[in-house]
Amino acid sequence: MTPPATTPANPFAGKQNRRALHEFLTRWLLRLGTFSLVIITLGILLHIAAKGVPVVFQPKWPYVNSKFLTALPATLHVIEDSKGHKIEVDANEADQVKAALNHNIRSETTISYSGGGILGPIVGTALLVVVSVGVALFLGVACAIYLSEYAKHGKFLEMVRLAILNLAGVPSVVFGLFGLGAFVLTAPTFVDVPADRSVFSIPFGFTTLSFEGWDTCVLSGGFTLAFVILPVIITASEQCLQAVPQGFRETSMALGATRWQTIRYSVLPFATPGILTSSILGIARAAGETAPIMFTAALAFKDKLPWQKDLPPLPEDASFFAHWEQSVARFFGIFTESVQALPYHIYTLAAKIPQNEYAERAQYGSVFVFLVLVASLAASSVMLRKRLRAKYRW
């Protein structure tokens, strides 16, 4: 074998330089897109953390600004004395400070909602999330089970699916108005005397079922938010049910189980981790929506927690039963009272009051707490899912 005298012309010649360039550009374009996404996300988070951490945390013990987390919002008074020192106090202490300064005051500014803390909005958002996720999981899982396990394929099923898709596309402010009409103004409730606005009422003698609405309250807001997150939960739950192997159902039926027994013991347990994952998405969405709760549950300002409802003071010798009744009424305030909510509070701080450094501080503090709250709610769902997955995996 002698090597050929001349190297043969390259049989694989091509426009490789151009191709390489093309490949290089494509790769970098896609890479830049991905990176910019990460950078923007990090930018938002870091910016909020940088401005929010100083509001929520402090350099000395106990390191957390407990007042910001445990006090209700208040109007902030900034009083400047004759030497130019600025003193920041909440409305209830402003007179005291002014008296102490004995009229050596150069100026006084008041900034609405920026003093105190944000306990009210935190509690309100937590209650709204719990009610809405509870209602949406119940309705959503029921709907998903029906669609996946019971309904026959056909026109009706197609229509239901189309309706769910459409529900997902409805703007959130429309949900807000729907909630106003349906839950705040017309939902049925038991009363002694129906209000004038009652759509119609059914008297039972000892009480009356009146369609006069639940008023603006946690229940109205929670139900409205439930409809906002329902499509996500139905779709995800149905996918989780479909992912459970058909063999489990066949085996269970072949052993003589009824359809519901099959679902209860051989389908649902294995779909639960996935359903909980979908509820994480629901939680984040429900906590973040502003428009649906604007008309149904949220107030810009409220100086009471939902369980601190104003009730007529009881006489000295009031019976135990009367006290008990008042405690129960206060407790159910967590459903029947209107609340402040974090997203609406942030909106108020950002758009409804004159902007200055004090308002900004309250804004960033609230946003930071909001993010941490949503993240921790989601994290706890992830943990729960992980534990369930370890128990029921196939």
Next chain:
Amino acid sequence: MSADSTAQSTPPPVVQVRDMDFCYGTSNALFDINLKVEYHRVTALIGPSGCGKSTLLRCINRMNDRVPSARVTKGEVLVKGKNIHDADVDLTQLRKQVGMVFQKSNPFPKSIYENVAYGLRIHGEKNKSVLDEAVERSLTHAALWEELKDRLHANALALSGGQQQRVCIARAIATVPDVLLMDEPCSALDPISTLKIEELMHQLAKEFTVVIVTHNMQQAVRVSDYTAFLHLGKLVEFAPTEELFTNPREKLTESYLRGTFS
């Protein structure tokens, strides 16, 4: 005494299919099937793919009810002398007494114990000692008790494929069915596991009546007492296994057994 002896010489068939037609929607899948399954015998259904042998098997415990538009259009299926399509037949009771093992071993991702006890639990059995006893008995029948008695609470998915399939058999026999339907129970298993299950079948036939669908003719010869050969939805020949394999009456059976078509 004489009545007893005649009853023993010709016991009534546990499963009897009479002139049955079966349809999926508008297409006929089975035509005019007649089949008798005797107590404590292994009956094999063989035939080429798509001949309807699985469909026929699933007619016996009405598993085809799960398929919308699938139905028996003519004839009847009797189990223990009762037409199973009668309105007063409780499907859960029928399936409790006609157990089924599927092609793919599919234990629930639960403990071995819970898998075997599943059937009894859904039929309302709560007594722990009854369940314990049933689990032990079923696993013993499935030749698994010695292997698994120390790890009853381990996840059934941690077992080998052959063990999983035998857990499925134990699960199916825990409710003490009269008939055990097996739909190609060995097709996903290795030869050694297959052998174990085939050995098991002879044991099972002492307690139960077994109807097995298989695409493996040697398996039919090894395990069954009777064989039914199906082709294109028709039952071509039904005879004692030895007779069918050594001296088939039908040309079609003979050419299938010789491998002239498949």
